[in-house]
Amino acid sequence: MTDKVEDGSSRPLSIRDIARLAGVSRQTVSRVLNGERYIKPSTEAQVRKVIDELAWRPNSAARALATSRFKTIGVVVTARSHYGPFSAAAAVDQAARARGYAIVSATLAREDEASLAAALDTFLAHGVDGVVMIAPQQRAHEALQRVSIRVPFISLQWRDAPGERVIAFDQREGARLATRHLLELGHSRILHLAGPQDWNEAEERMHGFLEEMSSWDIAPPPPALGDWTSDLGYDVGLKLLRPRDFTAVFASNDQMALGIIHAAADLGLSVPGDISVVGFDDIPEAKHFSPPLTTVRQDFSLLGIGAIDLLIAEIEGSTPPEPAHFPVPELIVRTSTAALMP
Template identity: 75%
Template sequence: MAEGNGAAGDRPLSIRDVARLAGVSRQTVSRVINGEPYIKPSTEEHVRRVIEELAWRPNSAARALATARSKSIGLLVSSRSMYGPFSASGAIDEAARERGYTINSATLADTDETHIAAALDAFVAQGVDGIVVIAPQQRTLEALRRVAIRVPFMSLQWRDGPGGRVVGFDQLAGARAATRHLIELGHSRILHLAGPQDWNEAEERMRGFLAEMSAHDMPTEAPVLGDWTVDFGYDIGRRLLTRRGEFTAVFASNDQMALGVVHAATELGLQVPEDLSVVGFDDIPEAKHFTPPLTTVRQDFRVLGRHAIDVLLADIEGGPAPWPSALEMPELVVRRSTAPPPVV
């Protein structure tokens, strides 16, 4: 009997070699290694004994032959520079590997239709079994709508995908919870520092803020459109916080802008939360170490990654869909950056 994975000359053993040495068809070996039913017990036992004697392990190519799948998933990300897309990418990669799949990842340098089509074509050429898209920007989503996606597909935070399922966090509900927290503390003059409106998350969070303010019949100042950065939060804070008394709380659309607001308030002699309450969104790892620790909205990206892979693999493997779509509920995390408004 040949030894190890080098029995066929200097090359590793293939599934065809195993089938030949076991005296069965390649399809039979495929069925055995994939645990398929309707194989005679004596045949299965014989094939497994040969596999054990050869110390053979199916590599990815052999498994692709056995299953007509590559056990790989394409992950297309339009931006890794922000905390959300970066964390979601890592969570999806971890969840895929737990299920025996590898991730082929690509980041879009340009988000026009030509570059998106080229990235998707590259995935198809690599033989991926499915594609996950993390594309928070509206311009990327519009381009994706016009591109044919030829394998099972799903997206994060995209409600209107072309036939794909959606998994994500309910941004609107998270923003409403953050706004409601400030209202329940007694704040009525709340400023929303929004993210760039080309991003779906920013749009949903702004809508949630406005909906909750309207539900409580609160006067609402037009949200300020930001760019996600701590520098913007600081600069706008330096300008707006000179209008003392016009608002007593800020709900920032992400934690970085919230940090900038806290920094600006401190420089202007305001105490957080005694003079100004501040709420963020995302619960970045540093948020609990801000001074004071930041009240924010947490998104569990590990849960998101597992759900995204569950949904996509239901399509790839033909199993029952765990759900047609899944919007996870984010969690309000109350820390020490919020308090009742100052008594005037």
């Protein structure tokens, strides 16, 4: 905005003007704008009162010249249409904006090296200070390892990201929680409906299922391969529920679990009376399935905050926090699972 300043001229208000009106130093105003910790609450309140009263917004170009930072983060997503990557991207966006950083994003139609390199070049041309990679597919991960990223970056989902700049949920432990729940209910013949083979989450969840079954000395049937969709879950259900060779299904995501439940209903089977079903993700609709779905919940807001805190610490050269880099998801028990009837 333009306002009258002390010399009577009309020009855009600067950070120095805000500092003078708030009775603090320019550095203090800068620290408030950057969301830095350890500022006296009354001081921050006074600065923000002046900013709000004048409806002032900092000049991003001037700030970039002064700090060599544009306070912008680039986010690359290779599968925004899926619940997990979409939720992770939304959480990263919210966490970044809360810290005073703007977001520019690129959703790749292809997960190859050329597409990834083009997105990163575009980000650098816009002066991003750091990059968040949300690329759960194996081919995207391989492309990432071949592309030079010249700014600080964080990778979500992959434990073995380049330089170990990664934060992700412990997918294996989440799968073990789901499998253990079924085992404790008395089920031993459990089918795992896995996700696509080239997705890291699908691979980790399948390994978690197999590890938990092995720890109970139970040999599971071979996992069925899925594609994350309810249609696939429905088709698999119609095919595999007819012989009734198992009493429970652990689906690698909630959409495929929904398809299984639909197929069971069409075959005249009761969930959970004849077959128990567990999903993964706890999508918003999961509690409204018929019956409400037992599933594994991931706190994507925690993921976004953790990723942004680590990235900004590297960007600003500050001491990074000590988050749980691999937080464990939470089992949400609803009525799609029940004890095995004798």
